[in-house]
Amino acid sequence: MSIAKGGSSANLTRRGILGGSLALAAGATLSACKAGSKSDSDSATSAAGGTPTAGKKVIFVVHEKNTFFAPVQKGFETFGKAAGWSTQFIGPPQFDQATVVNMMQNAVNAKPDGLILTRIDTTSYDGVIKAAQEAGIPVILSNVASDGYEKLGVGFVGQDFVPAGIAAGQQILQYIAKHTGRRDGAIIVGKIQAGNSALEQRGQGIKQAVRDFNSANGTNFTTEDLIVGTEEAGAVAKIDGRHARDPRSVVGWAGTAFECQFVATWARSKNLVGKFANGGFDMTSPVLAGIKDASIDYTIGQNPWAQGWVAASLLAQQIFPGYPSFHYDTGAEIVDSTNVAKVSAREAKLTS
Amino acid sequence: MTTMTVPGAPRVDKDADPGVLRKALGAHEFGVLAATVAIFLYGTFFVNNFLTGDNLLSVVQQITFIGIIGTGMTLLIVAGEIDLSVGSQYGFLSVLMAYSVTQWQLPILVSALLVMALGVVTGAIYGVITAVFKVPSFVVTLAGLAILRGFALLVTDGQPLQGSTNSAYHSLVGGNAIGSLAAQTVWMVAVMAAFGWILSRTKFGYDVYATGGNMKAALNAGIRAVRVKILCFCITGALCGLASVILVGWLGSANPLTGNGVELSVIAAVVVGGASLTGGVGSVTGTLLGALVAGLIGNLLVLIGVDGNWQQVATGALILAAVLVNRFIATRQAAMR
Numbered sequence: 001m002s003i004a005k006g007g008s009s010a011n012l013t014r015r016g017i018l019g020g021s022l023a024l025a026a027g028a029t030l031s032a033c034k035a036g037s038k039s040d041s042d043s044a045t046s047a048a049g050g051t052p053t054a055g056k057k058v059i060f061v062v063h064e065k066n067t068f069f070a071p072v073q074k075g076f077e078t079f080g081k082a083a084g085w086s087t088q089f090i091g092p093p094q095f096d097q098a099t100v101v102n103m104m105q106n107a108v109n110a111k112p113d114g115l116i117l118t119r120i121d122t123t124s125y126d127g128v129i130k131a132a133q134e135a136g137i138p139v140i141l142s143n144v145a146s147d148g149y150e151k152l153g154v155g156f157v158g159q160d161f162v163p164a165g166i167a168a169g170q171q172i173l174q175y176i177a178k179h180t181g182r183r184d185g186a187i188i189v190g191k192i193q194a195g196n197s198a199l200e201q202r203g204q205g206i207k208q209a210v211r212d213f214n215s216a217n218g219t220n221f222t223t224e225d226l227i228v229g230t231e232e233a234g235a236v237a238k239i240d241g242r243h244a245r246d247p248r249s250v251v252g253w254a255g256t257a258f259e260c261q262f263v264a265t266w267a268r269s270k271n272l273v274g275k276f277a278n279g280g281f282d283m284t285s286p287v288l289a290g291i292k293d294a295s296i297d298y299t300i301g302q303n304p305w306a307q308g309w310v311a312a313s314l315l316a317q318q319i320f321p322g323y324p325s326f327h328y329d330t331g332a333e334i335v336d337s338t339n340v341a342k343v344s345a346r347e348a349k350l351t352s
Numbered sequence: 353m354t355t356m357t358v359p360g361a362p363r364v365d366k367d368a369d370p371g372v373l374r375k376a377l378g379a380h381e382f383g384v385l386a387a388t389v390a391i392f393l394y395g396t397f398f399v400n401n402f403l404t405g406d407n408l409l410s411v412v413q414q415i416t417f418i419g420i421i422g423t424g425m426t427l428l429i430v431a432g433e434i435d436l437s438v439g440s441q442y443g444f445l446s447v448l449m450a451y452s453v454t455q456w457q458l459p460i461l462v463s464a465l466l467v468m469a470l471g472v473v474t475g476a477i478y479g480v481i482t483a484v485f486k487v488p489s490f491v492v493t494l495a496g497l498a499i500l501r502g503f504a505l506l507v508t509d510g511q512p513l514q515g516s517t518n519s520a521y522h523s524l525v526g527g528n529a530i531g532s533l534a535a536q537t538v539w540m541v542a543v544m545a546a547f548g549w550i551l552s553r554t555k556f557g558y559d560v561y562a563t564g565g566n567m568k569a570a571l572n573a574g575i576r577a578v579r580v581k582i583l584c585f586c587i588t589g590a591l592c593g594l595a596s597v598i599l600v601g602w603l604g605s606a607n608p609l610t611g612n613g614v615e616l617s618v619i620a621a622v623v624v625g626g627a628s629l630t631g632g633v634g635s636v637t638g639t640l641l642g643a644l645v646a647g648l649i650g651n652l653l654v655l656i657g658v659d660g661n662w663q664q665v666a667t668g669a670l671i672l673a674a675v676l677v678n679r680f681i682a683t684r685q686a687a688m689r
């Protein structure tokens with residue numbers, strides 16, 4: 001049964017109101033978000049109005065916003081504030097090739113005065129980098145550049161990944177000797193993500209160090225890859241699964257990023273700390289805490305602060321007076337029990 | 353149908369043609385249309401660099417993959433099923449496209465057909481397990497999500513693969529068709545127009561709605577509902593294949609993590625576009641608008657200068673607003689019947 005009461009005008013009014021409300025809600029949400037993010041950039045602009053690049057808008061797009069990038073963002077925004085820039089730091093919550101390209105394209109469309117990007121493979125991002133350059137927007141790469149970036153005429157601020165991987169390989173071998181005394185066994189090369197050229201190159205470095213060590217010392221260590229992801233519960237399950245397959249075979253966990261923190265969580269829960277070597281890269285809070293409680297032996301830092309701050313400063317001199325950017329190696333700082341307190345104090349400044 | 357007239361009110365025959373305006377206002381797509389217009393107007397009046405040809409064309413280009421895969425997902429959701437593996441399928445088929453061109457050195461056309469055929473086969477497997485063996489599609493395709501991502505990682509050993517450097521291939525799928533209009537946009541429009549027509553104007557489209565609306569009734573009416581569902585899975589697989597062919601031609605490489613989380617964006621576009629997850633309701637036009645809303649929001653948030661973390665909040669809030677409007681309209685329509 002239906003009731004016809006010629007009520008179309010009533011529907012129209014309500015829907016009109018609804019549509020209008022949605023428009024207002026959309027506008028209000030966007031405005032609120034802008035207001036939320038505006039304070040930093042506005043205060044930045046007023047704080048240092050006298051610099052040559054004051055008032056410039058610079059956007060930093062990363063391939064995935066994870067915990068590693070927090071100090072990168074801080075370094076970038078600190079330089080931006082000092083220079084009087086309006087800064088924006090964006091990236092998808094999880095990596096997807098096309099999503100990253102689209103985000104970079106949106107950044108180009110915003111017509112900023114400079115762009116800082118991560119280039120995690122050798123072709124996918126070149127189109128958007130060239131589009132930015134054609135639009136007259138200076139570009140610099142940070143964190144990861146991948147092979148062939150030089151042909152694009154852009155600078156890069158980040159680690160030399162293969163030498164850093166070799167340093168990590170030498171560390172894991174040293175701690176395997178300390179914890180197990182063995183001359184054979186599997187070293188698990190952990191990865192938080194597949195398809196990331198930086199992690200692959202670090203992994204190559206680790207494997208090279210192990211091969212060189214085997215040749216020089218007659219040992220028989222093997223390496224195998226394990227992709228664990230960035231979600232802790234899933235990562236711990238994968239680590240546990242690999243260990244359960246053949247517990248005696250594993251002598252060391254050599255991460256290519258911060259997955260050593262997941263190994264530490266798992267080892268603590270299984271009372272296995274000290275039964276094998278565990279180390280990785282990056283200086284996130286859980287990694288440094290793991291070194292303090294000895295569930296992690298070492299980590300290799302890559303100065304994430306510089307990947308934001310130095311990248312921004314090179315971009316600044318590219319904008320004014322116009323010096324071309326160059327490659328700046330952010331190094332491979334070894335952090336272990338001997339210096340972790342000092343490093344932790346330094347890193348804490350980035351989150352305060 | 354019995355019609356009761358309220359005394360004093362002008363009599364309206366509900367079975368009469370309701371008129372274009374009323375039809376538009378009562379459509380399931382009204383909420384997303386209102387959202388699209390509202391966001392567009394906001395951008396036009398308040399955001400620098402929004403209302404430029406290049407930017408708007410860029411937004412449309414950015415929704416290509418959501419639009420193409422979303423077209424298949426629309427058919428599936430209207431038919432009362434879902435495919436949670438589309439992101440992994442798109443990723444695996446991208447990797448396979450790059451691999452077959454560079455490692456097996458197959459001609460590009462053969463590789464493209466192979467990839468699309470594999471998408472059809474994957475869809476057929478899902479369809480048979482779901483429609484014949486009565487296993488819920490979200491379980492079947494959830495398993496497929498994991499399996500196909502695993503295959504993508506196995507094929508690539510975790511490394512990005514180079515695609516073809518063939519310039520004709522790049523121009524056909526990744527270049528510009530006319531001026532700044534991207535070729536991939538043309539592909540998306542062609543796919544959506546074709547399937548929009550099929551869904552709304554053909555016997556097959558009618559069968560899809562009937563199957564999703566009430567499968568038992570559809571079977572009683574002589575509709576081969578099982579076959580309809582299997583076909584919808586196959587079409588979705590083929591469109592994942594097409595999206596992969598376009599992606600590899602456009603970017604020149606395939607990453608094993610391609611399509612990570614894309615299933616959620618696709619389902620969001622379809623649902624925001626007015627489709628009902630219970631089946632029987634939805635349209636390709638709605639999906640296009642749903643994808644457009646997501647694209648416009650992503651674009652505007654960058655142009656406005658919103659911090660990355662806030663972008664997630666704003667995107668979710670605006671999608672929720674559009675869905676609530678759709679829900680409100682559906683409730684009103686039900687009450688009016």
